[in-house]
Amino acid sequence: xxxxxxxxxxxxxxxxxxxxxxxxxxxxxxxxxxxxxxxxxxxxxxxxxxxxxxxxxxxxxxxxxxxxxxxxxxxxxxxxxxxxxxxxxxxxxxxxxxxxxxxxxxxxxxxxxxxxxxxxxxxxxxxxxxxxxxxxxxxxxxxxxxxxxxxxxxxxxxxxxxxxxxxxxxxxxxxxxxxxxxxxxxxxxxxxxxxxxxxxxxxxxxxxxxxxxxxxxxxxxxxxxxxxxxxxxxxxxxxxxxxxxxxxxxxx
Amino acid sequence: xxxxxxxxxxxxxxxxxxxxxxxxxxxxxxxxxxxxxxxxxxxxxxxxxxxxxxxxxxxxxxxxxxxxxxxxxxxxxxxxxxxxxxxxxxxxxxxxxxxxxxxxxxxxxxxxxxxxxxxxxxxxxxxxxxxxxxxxxxxxxxxxxxxxxxxxxxxxxxxxxxxxxxxxxxxxxxxxxxxxxxxxxxxxxxxxxxxxxxxxxxxxxxxxxxxxxxxx
Numbered sequence: 001x002x003x004x005x006x007x008x009x010x011x012x013x014x015x016x017x018x019x020x021x022x023x024x025x026x027x028x029x030x031x032x033x034x035x036x037x038x039x040x041x042x043x044x045x046x047x048x049x050x051x052x053x054x055x056x057x058x059x060x061x062x063x064x065x066x067x068x069x070x071x072x073x074x075x076x077x078x079x080x081x082x083x084x085x086x087x088x089x090x091x092x093x094x095x096x097x098x099x100x101x102x103x104x105x106x107x108x109x110x111x112x113x114x115x116x117x118x119x120x121x122x123x124x125x126x127x128x129x130x131x132x133x134x135x136x137x138x139x140x141x142x143x144x145x146x147x148x149x150x151x152x153x154x155x156x157x158x159x160x161x162x163x164x165x166x167x168x169x170x171x172x173x174x175x176x177x178x179x180x181x182x183x184x185x186x187x188x189x190x191x192x193x194x195x196x197x198x199x200x201x202x203x204x205x206x207x208x209x210x211x212x213x214x215x216x217x218x219x220x221x222x223x224x225x226x227x228x229x230x231x232x233x234x235x236x237x238x239x240x241x242x243x244x245x246x247x248x249x250x251x252x
Numbered sequence: 253x254x255x256x257x258x259x260x261x262x263x264x265x266x267x268x269x270x271x272x273x274x275x276x277x278x279x280x281x282x283x284x285x286x287x288x289x290x291x292x293x294x295x296x297x298x299x300x301x302x303x304x305x306x307x308x309x310x311x312x313x314x315x316x317x318x319x320x321x322x323x324x325x326x327x328x329x330x331x332x333x334x335x336x337x338x339x340x341x342x343x344x345x346x347x348x349x350x351x352x353x354x355x356x357x358x359x360x361x362x363x364x365x366x367x368x369x370x371x372x373x374x375x376x377x378x379x380x381x382x383x384x385x386x387x388x389x390x391x392x393x394x395x396x397x398x399x400x401x402x403x404x405x406x407x408x409x410x411x412x413x414x415x416x417x418x419x420x421x422x423x424x425x426x427x428x429x430x431x432x433x434x435x436x437x438x439x440x441x442x443x444x445x446x447x448x449x450x451x452x453x454x455x456x457x458x459x460x461x462x463x464x465x466x467x468x
Contacts, residue, residue: 208322235324237459244325250254 003030005169005199006051011065013046015058020046022223024065028216033191033200035210035231038220039251044203047220048171051201052088053081069169086113089162093174095154097146097161102129102138105146105157109165124164131197132160133190152183159190163198170194172202176209188213207247211235219243256321260330263313264389267334267341270306271386274341277303277348278379278442284355285372288365296352303345310338326459333456337389340445340452344382347438351375354435363421364428370417371436374410377403378442385449389456397453401464404443411436 006028013021021043028034036044049055050067053074066073074084086109097105106125107115115121125142129135134156138149146157155175162170172191176184191200191213204210210217210231217234219227219242227234227243238244245251280296314335317323323331358364381403388396418432447464454462 207324211324236328238325248256248323248325248327 002032004028005030005069007066007068009066009068011047011050011067012063013043013050013055014062016060020223021050024225026218026225026228028199028201030199031195031197032215033195033202033213035214035217036201036203036220037205037207037210037217037246038226039246040205042220043223044218044220045173048173048201048203050075051169051171052085052090053079054085054090056081086165087167088169088171089165089167090171090173091155091158091162091175094178095151095158097149097154097157099145099147101143102146102149102157103142105161106164109161113165128160128164129157131163131194132156133186133193134160150183152179152186155179155183155187156190159187159194163194167198169199169201172200174203174205177205184209207235207249219246221246256317256323256327259313259317259321260323260327263310263317263334264330266306266310266313267337268386268390270303270310270338270341271382271389273299273303273306274345274348275379275382275386277345278375278382281348281351281355282372282375282379284352285368285375288355288359288368290356290359293352293355297349297356300345300349303342307338307342310334329456329459333452336452337449340448344442344445347442350438351435354431354438358428358431361428363425364432367418367421367432368435371414371439374407374414374436374439377407377410378439378446381407381443381446385446385453388450388453392453392457394454394457397450397457400450401447404447404464407443408440411440 004027006026008024008026008028011021011024012019024047036048038044046055050063051074055061055063063075065075067075069088072079098108100108103125106128107121110121110124115124126135129138134153137153138144146154149157155178159170159175176187179187188209191202194200195215202210202213214231217229217231218225219234219238219240221242227238227240229239233239234243235247238247242251277296277299280292284293284296314331317331318328355368358368381400384396384400384403387393388400414436415433418429418436451462451464454460
């Protein structure tokens, strides 16, 4: 029996009058990769952002329901969102390294948390870059500006930067849509390795990526979860006709 | 209509054409059992090559569809099932060739030919079963696919009767008796492969692997 990382109960989310998420009930299992798929505007990114309260930053957002992470409701007012976002890291569609050295990109988070010891920082930088399969590429130029790296390297740096905070969960919002096929493959391989230590959720528009990297898949449509099952079931024998239409490109 | 839909339709059409060809072969065998003659038997043996070519062609189409169009879910099942049905049809076709060979071999053996006539009725049942199967495949009719295997059971019973006829007619030559038993086995095996096709149709329609042998 796998552990459950997030237990989502009756989650509703409104942007003003518009209801973006409708009564979501889903259990996200720990140490697995869960893919969120669905057409644009279906709520999958919005859902991803509720998991580290990124939607708090949007004006006029209203959320009801519960998201229990390891038994604690992360939607509660008592939750420290900075702590939460340390535990639940995020990687975005476009690589967004800070305009500083590779080393400082990784060390930025730990330094903010008060880590000053150079030796400890060195260790964090090395282990994070190794975990993101980037160490061998950059170990000789840690002091070079991160913006000089290739797109694929920048994205792996962003993953390393998230890992440096020792998160439990990594959220990825279309992490490879701006990358070429080789860089995409490296990220996908990385996701497969990282799931041993982290729970990963990935929003993707590529059906093949969802089927290659994920263990479970949730299909979103108009703010609802239409079907949630093992990726094998979703892609071999989906129960819902809408799911089949979407994954086979017959939608709409 | 998606390109994938058109390609899969084409693939399944090839399988249906192949099925029609196989049925034609077995119909000719039915005629041969009733009226043994050389030229039709030769034609059946010769036409087996056409069926083999169908299978090769279907496999090539299926590989191209998988590689180029990456079908998933029902689409993937359509491709897999086309390959599997083509493979069973090819075997059923081979048995028609064996039957034609048997007829040629025994043209100057009146005792055997007399018993062979009795088999034409069973062969007729096999043809009917194959025709029903191709209808079930075309219409993706899963309930028909579930029903057809009862015909296999009936056919099996008829084959048992046929065996008794062989024994009762007291075929003097032991070799003739062996040959006749090999012949009725070819009908039985064809029917077994026909049941396999029913299983493929169930898989196509419902995505579950069904085994008719385990029914009872």
